[in-house]
Amino acid sequence: MSGPQILVVEDERQIRRVVRSALESEGCRVQEADSCRQALIEAGHCRPDLVILDLGLPDTDGAHFVQDFRSWSSAPVLVLSARSTEHDKIDVLDAGADDYLTKPFSIGELQARVRALLRRGRANADAEAAQVSFGDVEVDFSRRLVSRQGEAVKLTPIEYRLLAVLLAHAGQVMTHRQLLREVWGTASSDSNHYLRIYVGHLRHKLESDPAQPRHFLTETGVGYRFQL
Amino acid sequence: MPVPLSRLLFESQSVRFRYLLAVLACVLALGVALPLRDVLDLANAVMIFLLAVVLVASRLGRGPAVVASLACVALFDFFFVPPRFSLAISHGQYLVTFLVMSAVSLLIGQLTAGQRRQAYDAGHRESITRALYDLAKRLAGARQPGEVDRALRDFIGKQLGAGAWLLLPDADGAPQAESLAAGTLGTLDMQIGRMVLDSGRVIESGASERSGRRRHFLPLAGAGEVCGVLIVSLAEDAIDELPLLEALTSLAATAVERLHFVAAAQSAQLEAESERLRSSILSALSHDVRTPLTALYGMADSLAMQHEVLPDEAHELAAAIRDQALRVNGMVDKLLDMARLQSGRVSLRREWQSIEEVVGSSLQLLGPAMARHPVRTSGLGELPLVQFDAVLLERVFCNLFENAAKYAPPDTPVQVSARAGAELLEVQVRSGGDGFPPDRLEQVFELFERGGSEGPVAGIGVGLAICRSIVEVHGGTIRAFNPPEGGGCVAFTLPLGTPPAIDVEALESGVLP
Numbered sequence: 001m002s003g004p005q006i007l008v009v010e011d012e013r014q015i016r017r018v019v020r021s022a023l024e025s026e027g028c029r030v031q032e033a034d035s036c037r038q039a040l041i042e043a044g045h046c047r048p049d050l051v052i053l054d055l056g057l058p059d060t061d062g063a064h065f066v067q068d069f070r071s072w073s074s075a076p077v078l079v080l081s082a083r084s085t086e087h088d089k090i091d092v093l094d095a096g097a098d099d100y101l102t103k104p105f106s107i108g109e110l111q112a113r114v115r116a117l118l119r120r121g122r123a124n125a126d127a128e129a130a131q132v133s134f135g136d137v138e139v140d141f142s143r144r145l146v147s148r149q150g151e152a153v154k155l156t157p158i159e160y161r162l163l164a165v166l167l168a169h170a171g172q173v174m175t176h177r178q179l180l181r182e183v184w185g186t187a188s189s190d191s192n193h194y195l196r197i198y199v200g201h202l203r204h205k206l207e208s209d210p211a212q213p214r215h216f217l218t219e220t221g222v223g224y225r226f227q228l
Numbered sequence: 229m230p231v232p233l234s235r236l237l238f239e240s241q242s243v244r245f246r247y248l249l250a251v252l253a254c255v256l257a258l259g260v261a262l263p264l265r266d267v268l269d270l271a272n273a274v275m276i277f278l279l280a281v282v283l284v285a286s287r288l289g290r291g292p293a294v295v296a297s298l299a300c301v302a303l304f305d306f307f308f309v310p311p312r313f314s315l316a317i318s319h320g321q322y323l324v325t326f327l328v329m330s331a332v333s334l335l336i337g338q339l340t341a342g343q344r345r346q347a348y349d350a351g352h353r354e355s356i357t358r359a360l361y362d363l364a365k366r367l368a369g370a371r372q373p374g375e376v377d378r379a380l381r382d383f384i385g386k387q388l389g390a391g392a393w394l395l396l397p398d399a400d401g402a403p404q405a406e407s408l409a410a411g412t413l414g415t416l417d418m419q420i421g422r423m424v425l426d427s428g429r430v431i432e433s434g435a436s437e438r439s440g441r442r443r444h445f446l447p448l449a450g451a452g453e454v455c456g457v458l459i460v461s462l463a464e465d466a467i468d469e470l471p472l473l474e475a476l477t478s479l480a481a482t483a484v485e486r487l488h489f490v491a492a493a494q495s496a497q498l499e500a501e502s503e504r505l506r507s508s509i510l511s512a513l514s515h516d517v518r519t520p521l522t523a524l525y526g527m528a529d530s531l532a533m534q535h536e537v538l539p540d541e542a543h544e545l546a547a548a549i550r551d552q553a554l555r556v557n558g559m560v561d562k563l564l565d566m567a568r569l570q571s572g573r574v575s576l577r578r579e580w581q582s583i584e585e586v587v588g589s590s591l592q593l594l595g596p597a598m599a600r601h602p603v604r605t606s607g608l609g610e611l612p613l614v615q616f617d618a619v620l621l622e623r624v625f626c627n628l629f630e631n632a633a634k635y636a637p638p639d640t641p642v643q644v645s646a647r648a649g650a651e652l653l654e655v656q657v658r659s660g661g662d663g664f665p666p667d668r669l670e671q672v673f674e675l676f677e678r679g680g681s682e683g684p685v686a687g688i689g690v691g692l693a694i695c696r697s698i699v700e701v702h703g704g705t706i707r708a709f710n711p712p713e714g715g716g717c718v719a720f721t722l723p724l725g726t727p728p729a730i731d732v733e734a735l736e737s738g739v740l741p
Binding site: 103 | 603613
């Protein structure tokens with residue numbers, strides 16, 4: 001078999017079963033683990049291309065696993081979490097997880113997220129694209145030009161930098177802290193509103209309805225996700 | 229109980245009896261001296277009488293001593309000084325005898341009286357010290373304000389013979405009497421008590437016409453503010469007792485303050501514990517209910533995706549199971565939200581953010597549920613940043629949009645608009661349809677209250693109650709009304725505050741303020 005290898009870390013057998021069948025129908029190979037300890041052993045064994053990690057594991061919290069895993073692998077990590085656990089989500093994302101899915105999730109959504117993360121994993125290996133387009137917007141990185149419906153859009157240096165960071169992590173949840181670090185080099189939790197203002201600017205310049213964005217998505221209480 | 233003779237002789241309090249004893253002592257001296265009259269010199273006979281006077285002066289006090297000296301001089305004069313058996317004095321030198329005897333008796337009487345007074349004072353002081361010590365012990369062991377009150381009243385009653393009341397402030401700072409005997413305190417007393425509580429100064433009332441007593445209102449000043457008032461009703465001549473009262477108030481203040489701190493610590497601990505219990509129950513419940521729902525939803529969804537394998541009917545059933553599971557999940561979410569909000573202590577993660585962004589994230593979260601209700605926004609881009617908890621405000625918008633989608637006819641738009649006033653920001657969410665029942669515009673925000681109670685629309689009537697709780701913890705208000713152009717509208721306010729200044733130049737040069 002040659003499909004991508006996926007490690008599913010989830011303590012609930014029925015949910016594991018659903019996830020496995022959803023992934024196998026996409027042609028993935030699935031390895032299961034029901035605790036973080038076992039997951040680390042399995043991960044060393046099967047060298048997964050992607051890890052799906054439940055946040056409510058009984059033995060230790062997900063952030064620990066991600067830290068450990070990140071020390072030797074850059075494979076994407078998709079987190080499954082319950083609602084109203086923003087703190088845990090932020091912790092695990094800051095530790096290096098790439099995206100999260102709130103329970104209950106639909107099979108289609110899970111498959112789409114997995115596809116996006118696997119694609120990004122491969123894209124990272126290739127050279128970075130010089131041109132990106134989404135909606136009616138074109139971004140030309142080589143010439144630092146952004147245009148919408150063929151007309152040039154004027155972005156300030158910071159707006160451009162934020163756009164570049166979001167595009168580089170397309171399909172991935174970026175926490176406020178990660179974005180502040182990437183754009184300004186430092187982060188403190190009381191600077192989040194600067195980020196909100198700049199994302200607002202990008203939405204007003206690049207989205208057709210800034211109140212109902214289709215690309216610059218808010219992950220409330222956590223951060224932002226850019227979606228192509 | 230038989231009274232010891234010595235006590236009867238020397239410590240009797242009866243004044244007349246003491247004078248009688250004085251006279252008896254003189255007669256006794258006469259009885260001793262008279263048989264020896266022929267043997268003794270006059271000067272030595274005087275010594276016997278002098279002894280009697282000294283004894284009387286030292287034991288019975290000044291008055292009896294003077295009487296004794298007079299009586300002894302008279303007896304001595306009558307029986308010993310020639311001419312005998314007459315009070316006449318033949319020789320001027322007996323006048324000296326008389327004067328010396330009087331002076332000695334007065335002097336000794338004075339000395340012993342002073343000594344007795346000192347001894348009495350020392351005893352009194354000791355008994356007060358002991359009583360204070362006992363009081364301090366009782367106060368230290370007191371576990372209720374009532375016990376402090378009783379201990380103080382016992383002490384003041386016994387030591388000063390005065391009435392006393394303890395006033396402690398209630399939750400609103402109004403003084404409340406602790407004892408059951410508080411009936412004797414009038415409204416005026418309570419008002420004065422309040423003044424003392426507020427000012428921390430001693431206030432003295434005028435003397436009562438009936439009893440001649442004054443009420444002293446003494447503030448109990450602890451380490452912090454005034455923690456109570458001690459009222460003591462003292463007689464006019466009891467001014468000497470004021471230092472004692474001072475000691476008393478500082479003891480009482482310590483006790484009251486200690487009780488206050490103990491109570492505060494206990495209630496804080498209790499609250500923290502019940503809070504911990506509540507939140508652990510909620511999260512366990514949330515996990516335990518959501519896990520099987522997630523599995524159920526996922527399994528139904530994967531069944532519903534098997535187009536080729538399943539007959540149409542089974543396929544539809546699977547989709548229906550999936551949708552129902554999602555609805556149950558939505559209800560569980562709402563009930564848990566409500567339980568969290570109603571548990572009283574919601575920790576808000578307030579940050580400066582934009583309404584526009586939350587509206588967007590709520591719509592994104594609802595996704596296909598809003599497919600048949602296009603949402604139109606106006607004025608959201610121009611609003612200032614407002615301080616709120618985005619996760620909670622997202623719940624407000626989700627509930628309002630869901631309600632609009634539920635009650636408004638399909639394909640009617642939902643309108644979101646907002647306006648910033650001087651101190652408040654008002655957001656309005658309007659939807660088409662019949663609007664709210666005009667007579668229940670208030671009640672729709674109550675828990676388990678539904679707009680159309682018998683209507684065909686499913687729901688548990690928690691959504692608007694959640695909205696109200698969230699808006700209120702943010703310091704805003706929420707109301708429902710039916711605008712004249714039709715449909716229903718929910719409007720809520722949030723306090724504007726002063727958003728942080730934005731230094732664009734610094735930000736653009738890559739410096740985070």
